[in-house]
Amino acid sequence: MDRRLTLPAFGRAPTAYDPMYFNDMVRMLNQMTVALRAEGEGRQTTLVLTNLPTNDAGAELGTLFQVNGTVYVSVPYSAYVAGNAAKGSVGTVTVTV
Numbered sequence: 001m002d003r004r005l006t007l008p009a010f011g012r013a014p015t016a017y018d019p020m021y022f023n024d025m026v027r028m029l030n031q032m033t034v035a036l037r038a039e040g041e042g043r044q045t046t047l048v049l050t051n052l053p054t055n056d057a058g059a060e061l062g063t064l065f066q067v068n069g070t071v072y073v074s075v076p077y078s079a080y081v082a083g084n085a086a087k088g089s090v091g092t093v094t095v096t097v
Helices: 019-037
Strands: 064-067 070-073
Antiparallel strands (some): 064 070
8 A cells, every 4th residue: 555645634623513524524534544554665764663572472473673682573484582592511521731
């Protein structure tokens, strides 16, 4: 969907309650809400993201999250699970000087 949205033009409200005017206004607000929630392109000159999650557990594809200050995008078959760590050892080493 093209993100160049056409905003509805709300006319002046009548002095008395008019059901037709009210219904038209609700219809235009619903159309605008659907358009704003629709997928599509975005173009910004600045973007501030606050409170990003630190993993993608339970996130939908395309969700942004950060791990140690690096921003990632949630993609299929690639998980960044919270607390993911590993430790291992093989044998021993003796050093004599």
